[in-house]
Amino acid sequence: MIETRATVVSNDPEGQNYWRLRLSLKIPLRPQPGQFAMLRPSDQIEPILRRAFVFYRVKERDTGTDCEFIYKIVGRGTQQLRRARPGDTIDFLGPLGRGFHFETLTPSTGEVYLVSGGVGLPALYMLAEELSLRGIHVKLFHGEATARPEMEPAGLSDFTLLLGREAIVCTTEDGSFGRRGLVTEPLEEELRQGATCPARIFACGPSAMLREITRLSREFRVPAEISVEAAMGCGFGVCLGCVVPVRDCTTHRVTFKRVCIEGPVFSADELAWEDLPASAS
Ligand SMILES: Cc1cc2nc3c(=O)[nH]c(=O)nc-3n(C[C@H](O)[C@H](O)[C@H](O)COP(=O)(O)OP(=O)(O)OC[C@H]3O[C@@H](n4cnc5c(N)ncnc54)[C@H](O)[C@@H]3O)c2cc1C
Ligand code: FES
Numbered sequence: 001m002i003e004t005r006a007t008v009v010s011n012d013p014e015g016q017n018y019w020r021l022r023l024s025l026k027i028p029l030r031p032q033p034g035q036f037a038m039l040r041p042s043d044q045i046e047p048i049l050r051r052a053f054v055f056y057r058v059k060e061r062d063t064g065t066d067c068e069f070i071y072k073i074v075g076r077g078t079q080q081l082r083r084a085r086p087g088d089t090i091d092f093l094g095p096l097g098r099g100f101h102f103e104t105l106t107p108s109t110g111e112v113y114l115v116s117g118g119v120g121l122p123a124l125y126m127l128a129e130e131l132s133l134r135g136i137h138v139k140l141f142h143g144e145a146t147a148r149p150e151m152e153p154a155g156l157s158d159f160t161l162l163l164g165r166e167a168i169v170c171t172t173e174d175g176s177f178g179r180r181g182l183v184t185e186p187l188e189e190e191l192r193q194g195a196t197c198p199a200r201i202f203a204c205g206p207s208a209m210l211r212e213i214t215r216l217s218r219e220f221r222v223p224a225e226i227s228v229e230a231a232m233g234c235g236f237g238v239c240l241g242c243v244v245p246v247r248d249c250t251t252h253r254v255t256f257k258r259v260c261i262e263g264p265v266f267s268a269d270e271l272a273w274e275d276l277p278a279s280a281s
Contacts, residue, residue, distance in 0.1 A: 014070065038051065110199035125155060
């Protein structure tokens with residue numbers, strides 16, 4: 001974990017209500033897919049707490065590292081971040097948390113499904129890159145509530161370049177972009193009709209979507225890993241603001257784990273969904 005100041009290279013709007021932030025760091029950094037950083041504009045006193053953002057894309061240079069983040073404007077912290085201009089500095093703490101487990105996957109273990117809802121998409125790009133590099137076939141299911149037909153969801157064009165359009169299924173609840181309905185509907189169809197089951201499902205998105213993925217992963221016996229979001233105070237295990245209930249698979253006892261240290265990626269089976277607040281996504 002490194003605490004430093006990163007320089008803003010660019011910070012531009014993308015899609016509806018999303019921004020793409022490029023930062024330059026003077027140190028080498030190799031975050032794993034699914035890990036995150038805590039960011040805050042350095043010249044601002046308010047808000048005091050940094051905000052969590054997953055690494056979207058990372059490139060090592062001779063003199064340091066370039067990192068990209070895609071973020072949605074939500075409240076005070078992201079409003080502040082939106083105002084950062086090239087040359088400004090950002091308080092950077094990372095890489096943090098545990099990412100996705102993909103080391104045992106090979107082209108012969110089978111296809112992998114990535115499933116995202118809304119702002120869950122950025123959590124999956126580095127993973128898609130890593131899996132593609134290993135020659136593993138990847139299919140992306142991405143859902144939004146609504147979209148402007150002329151505007152692709154932020155980051156989707158990067159996935160299209162990487163995976164090809166035929167490997168991507170998009171849904172919107174109102175049919176404004178892609179297929180009408182919930183993203184878990186084409187996923188379920190694919191699982192029912194597919195000649196072979198995928199080796200694994202990796203997902204990030206709203207809790208209702210993640211719960212449904214847990215149900216599907218049990219029904220079709222496909223292991224699923226999901227990246228959970230929680231309100232974060234510190235990002236490194238001290239404030240206990242980010243705990244989620246988890247169930248021990250042998251004793252069935254419910255305990256708590258910190259999303260920032262033991263997560264944000266958990267096995268879908270591990271999370272005690274019935275004890276999770278509906279907003280934990
Ligand atoms: C691991 C992880 C990865 C994420 N990756 C992304 C991403 O790539 N892109 C993206 O758009 N979003 C991402 N998010 C969500 C993002 O962190 C939130 O959207 C962002 O924190 C909203 O900040 P805000 O100030 O705009 O909103 P607000 O609603 O004003 O602030 C909410 C957040 O502020 C913090 N906070 C405020 N007050 C307190 C307090 N009193 N005590 C503790 N915490 C407080 C908490 O972190 C809380 O979650 C991620 C979240 C997590 C946990
Ligand atoms: S954010 Fe403080 S313990 Fe996890």
